[in-house]
Amino acid sequence: xxxxxxxxxxxxxxxxxxxxxxxxxxxSYRKIKYVGKDRVPTDGAVIYAPxxxxxxxxxxxxxxxxxxxxxxxxxxxxxxxxxxAKIFRFFKMMPIMRMxxxxxxxxxxxxxxxxxxxxxxxxxxxCIFPEGTHQTKYSLQPISKGVxxxxxxxxxxxxxxxxxxxxxxxxYGSFWRYRASARVQIGEPMxxxxxxxxxxxxxxxxxxxxxxADLDKRMKDTLFYIPNDENYEATYEICAAALTQQVENVKKxxxxxxxKGGRAWFLANKAxxxxxxxxxxxxxEVAEKLFALGNKAxxxxxxxxxxxxxxxxxxxxxxxxxxxxxxxxxxxxxLPLSLFVAPLNLINHTxxxxxxxxxxxxxxxxxxxxLLWPLLLIIYAVIAYCLLPWQWAxxxxxxLVPAPMVLHDVFKSVRMLVSNCRLSSNKxxxxxxxxxxxxxxx
Numbered sequence: 001x002x003x004x005x006x007x008x009x010x011x012x013x014x015x016x017x018x019x020x021x022x023x024x025x026x027x028s029y030r031k032i033k034y035v036g037k038d039r040v041p042t043d044g045a046v047i048y049a050p051x052x053x054x055x056x057x058x059x060x061x062x063x064x065x066x067x068x069x070x071x072x073x074x075x076x077x078x079x080x081x082x083x084x085a086k087i088f089r090f091f092k093m094m095p096i097m098r099m100x101x102x103x104x105x106x107x108x109x110x111x112x113x114x115x116x117x118x119x120x121x122x123x124x125x126x127c128i129f130p131e132g133t134h135q136t137k138y139s140l141q142p143i144s145k146g147v148x149x150x151x152x153x154x155x156x157x158x159x160x161x162x163x164x165x166x167x168x169x170x171x172y173g174s175f176w177r178y179r180a181s182a183r184v185q186i187g188e189p190m191x192x193x194x195x196x197x198x199x200x201x202x203x204x205x206x207x208x209x210x211x212x213a214d215l216d217k218r219m220k221d222t223l224f225y226i227p228n229d230e231n232y233e234a235t236y237e238i239c240a241a242a243l244t245q246q247v248e249n250v251k252k253x254x255x256x257x258x259x260k261g262g263r264a265w266f267l268a269n270k271a272x273x274x275x276x277x278x279x280x281x282x283x284x285e286v287a288e289k290l291f292a293l294g295n296k297a298x299x300x301x302x303x304x305x306x307x308x309x310x311x312x313x314x315x316x317x318x319x320x321x322x323x324x325x326x327x328x329x330x331x332x333x334x335l336p337l338s339l340f341v342a343p344l345n346l347i348n349h350t351x352x353x354x355x356x357x358x359x360x361x362x363x364x365x366x367x368x369x370x371l372l373w374p375l376l377l378i379i380y381a382v383i384a385y386c387l388l389p390w391q392w393a394x395x396x397x398x399x400l401v402p403a404p405m406v407l408h409d410v411f412k413s414v415r416m417l418v419s420n421c422r423l424s425s426n427k428x429x430x431x432x433x434x435x436x437x438x439x440x441x442x
Contacts, residue, residue, distance in 0.1 A: 007092055007115060008071055008124040014090065018067075024370045025064045027405055028057070028362065029182045030173075033262055034065055036186035044162030045120035045154070046189075049147055050170050051219060052129040053136055056363035058170055061182050062127055070125045073112065096128070096146060117154040120163060126150075130215065136175040136359045138236065139228040143216050148208040155192040164189040167215055169222025171266075173309075176358040178365045179408040183262050187222040190214060224269045234294030239272045240312035241297070241433040242440055246272050265312075275440060290439050297432045304426060307419040311433060320420075327413045334410045337403040340380060344368055344404060369404055377401065 026032060040046060048070070052058055059072050069092060076095035079085040085095075096112050119126050128150065131141040147165065155163045167187035173180035190211065199207045226235050246268035251259050259267070280287040301311065315323075351364050380400055384393035423429065 006118055006122075007089060007094060008069065008119045008122050010069075011090070014069070014092070018063075018069075021060075021370065022064045024366065025060045027402075028178065028366050028369070029061075030179050030409070032061060032064065032182045032184065034184045034186075035263075037065065039186045039189060040166055041162070041164045041189055044164060045123050045158065046125045047120070047147060047151055047163070047165045048125060048127040048168055049130045049165050049215060049219065050127070050168035050184075051140055051223060052131045052134040053170065053175060053359070054172060054362060055134055055357075055359050057172075057366065058129065058134070059127065060366065061170060061184055062168065065184065068125055070127055071116070071119045072127045073116070073129075113150050113153055116150045117157050120154045121158055121161070123161075130219075134359060135228075136357075137228055137232065138171070138224050138226050139232065140216065140220055140223065140225060141228075143212050143219075145208050145212065147215070148211050151192045151211075152196070152204065152207070155196060163192040165192065165211075165215060166190075167218040167222055169219060171224055176361045177412070178362055179405060179412065181262070183266065185222040185266075187218045190218070224266060224273075226273055231291050231294075233298050234291040235273065235276055237294040237298040237301070237308070237311075238276060238290060238436055238440065239269045240308045241294075241436045242272050243268055243312040244314045245437060245441060272440070279440075286439060290436065293432055293436050293439070297429060297436065300426075300429050300432070304422055304429070305419070306422050306426070306429070307416060309416065310419045310423045323413060324417070327410065327417065330406070330410045330413070333399075334407055337400070338407055340376075340400055341403050341407055343376060344373055347372065365404075373404060 048062055050058055050062055054061075059074075063070055063072075071092045071094065073096040074088065074093050076097045079088060079095040088094075094112055094115055116126055128147045130143040130147045132144045132146070133141065135141060151163060151165055166189045169183075169185040169187065171183045171185075173182070195207060195211055199210060202210070224239075226232055226239075243265060247259075247264045250264060250267045250271055251257050254267075276287065276290065279290065301308070348361075348364055348368055351368075352358075352361055355361070355364075377397070377400060381393070381397045384396045387393075388396065
């Protein structure tokens with residue numbers, strides 16, 4: 001009798017496809033920064049527990065973190081079609097029921113827990129999104145107990161092999177803009193065996209509550225976390241307005257004047273959120289004024305179609321001039337390319353209309369660039385080699401390969417240039433931001 005094939009078993013077809021998938025994932029972002037990868041334990045099994053903001057893209061940036069195969073769980077309803085379920089299994093995905101599916105359905109998770117335990121015993125990384133669903137906010141939803149049920153049962157069956165839950169914070173420069181940046185920060189791992197040993201007198205429910213509180217804190221430590229309350233939008237706006245000043249404060253406080261880029265922005269934003277919280281506790285009347293200004297600025301900025309990046313990122317005159325010159329060079333190349341990419345964009349926008357949630361847009365773009373763009377390239381290459389000398393045909397193909405990514409970058413540059421001009425000419429909005437800075441730092 002043939003041995004049952006496990007989801008985590010080696011598959012040469014999967015490994016071959018991973019090379020191309022990882023390549024397209026990295027092209028989907030202007031930059032992906034992985035922070036703290038050395039924190040991932042190597043002496044046992046690992047469960048990754050990331051926040052969930054970007055639908056399919058969250059799983060993909062975790063997958064691209066290294067070359068190791070990883071097994072993921074996804075909501076069970078997408079596995080109802082047997083053919084799709086077979087495809088998902090090939091991609092090392094297994095179903096999990098959620099409480100919203102009903103208590104009787106959740107009972108079916110026992111099979112998933114057993115399969116996950118086998119994955120972990122084989123020391124294959126396992127990934128579950130503990131929030132259970134996604135939201136496009138720099139925040140965190142309540143953590144479900146599914147990750148702890150899997151971890152505790154697996155640890156009991158694994159004996160002395162350690163098992164770790166590794167919190168992961170994923171932050172995108174934009175939740176729905178293609179070719180934005182992505183920052184993936186590894187948090188402090190949780191040793192499941194140590195929790196069992198330190199809480200031997202506790203019931204399973206009590207132990208899971210303790211672990212849930214710890215995971216919640218460790219995940220928030222990896223995130224630019226804003227409480228998801230009535231002041232969320234105002235706080236987000238205040239963080240952008242204060243970013244430049246707060247970066248200088250963080251450099252001074254840390255004694256690291258060379259601090260810059262994503263790391264500096266991450267620390268500065270966390271410092272601003274803490275500062276706002278302190279003001280709310282100590283000077284509630286000042287906090288009320290801050291939130292009122294933040295909400296006013298947010299509504300005005302959105303009405304004028306000004307990007308928050310125009311507010312947050314202050315570039316030097318030389319930097320702005322250089323970007324304009326690059327744009328002038330890129331536009332002549334981009335205009336003819338837009339004709340070739342038009343079928344891809346048309347299909348993308350047709351699919352977008354089927355999703356009310358804009359968070360799915362980057363997932364759609366990724367899949368189209370993975371599946372449809374190579375097909376279009378083949379068609380264009382055949383036509384080029386039929387009509388042109390091989391040297392010119394080869395040049396056309398080489399220029400076409402990065403076309404979707406280049407067009408997105410050029411469009412972003414144009415959009416930001418327009419946004420920056422709108423902000424520069426809006427004296428009222430700039431005055432509000434200055435009032436925010438004065439209230440926050442004085």
